[in-house]
Structure formats: structure tokens, C-alpha cells
Amino acid sequence: METQIAQTELELIQGDITKAQVDAIVNAANSALVGGGGVDGAIRRAGGDAIEQACAEIRAREGGCPTGKAVITTGGDLHAKYVIHTVGPVWEGGNSGEPELLASCYQESLQLAVENGVQSIAFPSISTGIFGYPTEKAARVALTAVQSFVEQSNTAPASIQFVLFDEATYTCYADALHVLFSE
Ligand code: ADP
Numbered sequence: 009m010e011t012q013i014a015q016t017e018l019e020l021i022q023g024d025i026t027k028a029q030v031d032a033i034v035n036a037a038n039s040a041l042v043g044g045g046g047v048d049g050a051i052r053r054a055g056g057d058a059i060e061q062a063c064a065e066i067r068a069r070e071g072g073c074p075t076g077k078a079v080i081t082t083g084g085d086l087h088a089k090y091v092i093h094t095v096g097p098v099w100e101g102g103n104s105g106e107p108e109l110l111a112s113c114y115q116e117s118l119q120l121a122v123e124n125g126v127q128s129i130a131f132p133s134i135s136t137g138i139f140g141y142p143t144e145k146a147a148r149v150a151l152t153a154v155q156s157f158v159e160q161s162n163t164a165p166a167s168i169q170f171v172l173f174d175e176a177t178y179t180c181y182a183d184a185l186h187v188l189f190s191e
Contacts (some may be wrong), residue, residue: 009182011189013158018151018168020185022178025171026054028130029087032080033171034117036134037093040072041079046137047173051091058084059091076112080120090124092117096135099142107149110135114153121165128167133177143177147184155188 010019025033025047035051038044041063043052052059062081066073073079078094094117097109113134121129134150135141150170158164172178 009185011185013155014164016158016164016166016168018154018158018170018185020170020172020178020181022173022175023171024050024173025130025132026050026086028169028171030128030130030167030169031088031126031165032090032092032121032124032129033083033086033088034078034129034131034134035091035093036132036137036139037073037095039075039095041067041093044138047132051086055082055084055086055091058082063093076109076116078113078116078120080124088130090121090126092120092129094134096139096141099135099140102145106135106141107145110141110146110149111153114150115157118154118157118161118164118168122161122163127165128169129165130169130171133170133172133181136177143180144184147177147180148188151181151184151188 036047073095075095080092094113097106136143136146
């Protein structure tokens with residue numbers, strides 16, 4: 009499923025983000041930037057040691073990555089040149105700034121992408137696995153954040169994909185896209 013926002017093509021795909029043929033893939037990391045499960049484990053396995061080495065350097069220099077922020081590393085053995093690691097909020101009921109922090113993940117990742125000349129980028133569904141963010145709510149936040157970044161930027165990537173692992177997640181994003189773009 010795809011739609012156009014300004015000069016950017018936005019596409020929803022069901023699949024494995026480690027296989028995405030894009031300049032940068034986004035990782036749903038943790039604030040320590042240490043290997044986790046879920047999409048983080050899959051990206052590190054596919055990307056190899058170079059990603060862990062780059063994360064170790066960032067840990068040594070900056071102590072990790074705060075929630076809502078993003079850092080960039082090599083993509084190692086992945087097709088993608090870069091991995092952008094962003095730290096989504098853990099769901100605590102929705103009144104602890106979760107929507108703002110989740111929106112910030114998408115916007116900070118896109119900002120880093122622009123600064124590094126990334127023309128195509130793939131996002132997973134940040135925070136909706138181990139971090140427990142309800143997927144319907146997260147999908148709305150994610151798509152709104154991407155839409156507002158693209159509308160405010162003259163230099164947004166030409167292609168933005170959401171690569172959603174399972175059908176239920178894909179359906180939530182497809183429904184949210186319908187609602188947002190029929191308003
Ligand atoms: P978080 O800790 O931010 O919740 P998770 O990795 O637990 O991150 O889950 C985020 C989303 O990534 C979930 O929807 C999960 O199903 C999905 N996911 C897991 N592996 C992959 C993969 N290889 N490609 C794309 N998405 C994936």
C-alpha cells in the first residue's frame with residue numbers, strides 16, 4: 009500500500025526489515041544500545057560485528073541513546089548503508105509522554121537521515137513489541153509524525169517505507185493510513 013506526501017513516496021510493506029533495499033533502516037533499540045531481542049536482534053544478526061562495534065563506540069562516548077532520540081551507525085553486512093538506532097518509549101499507560109516520545113523517534117530518525125544524505129529509509133513498528141505500545145495507537149502516531157516531517161522539510165527522503173513484520177501490525181498501519189489520508 010502506498011501514498012504520496014509532497015515529494016515523498018510512503019509505502020507500507022509486510023516483511024523482514026533486514027532485507028529492505030534502502031539506504032538506511034531504523035532499529036528499535038534500547039537506551040543502552042546493547043543487543044536485544046525482536047527487530048534489534050534480527051538487525052544485529054544480519055548486520056554483523058560492525059554494528060556492535062559502532063554501538064560500543066557510541067556507548068563509550070555518549071553512554072547510549074536517550075528515549076526519543078536517535079544515533080546512526082554503519083549497516084555492516086546489510087544492504088542498507090546505515091542503521092539508525094532510535095529508542096522508543098516503554099508503554100506505561102499513555103500518560104507518561106509516550107506519544108510525544110514515539111513521534112520524536114520518527115522525526116529524529118528522519119532528521120539524521122537527511123543529514124546523512126539518505127534517500128530511502130525503512131522503519132519498523134517502534135515500541136509495539138517488547139515495549140508494549142498498543143499498535144493501533146502507535147500506528148497513528150508514527151504516520152502522523154512522518155507526515156508532518158515530510159510536509160515541513162524540503163529535503164525529506166524520496167522513499168519512506170514501513171516494513172511491518174506480521175499481518176496484524178500491517179493491518180493497523182493500513183487502517184491508520186486510510187483514516188489519516190481520508191481526513
Ligand atoms: P520494541 O522494543 O521497540 O517494542 P521490538 O523489536 O520488540 O521493539 O518490536 C517492534 C516491532 O518489530 C514488532 O512489531 C515486531 O514484530 C517487529 N519485528 C521483529 N522482527 C522484525 C523484522 N525482522 N523486521 C521487521 N519488524 C520486525
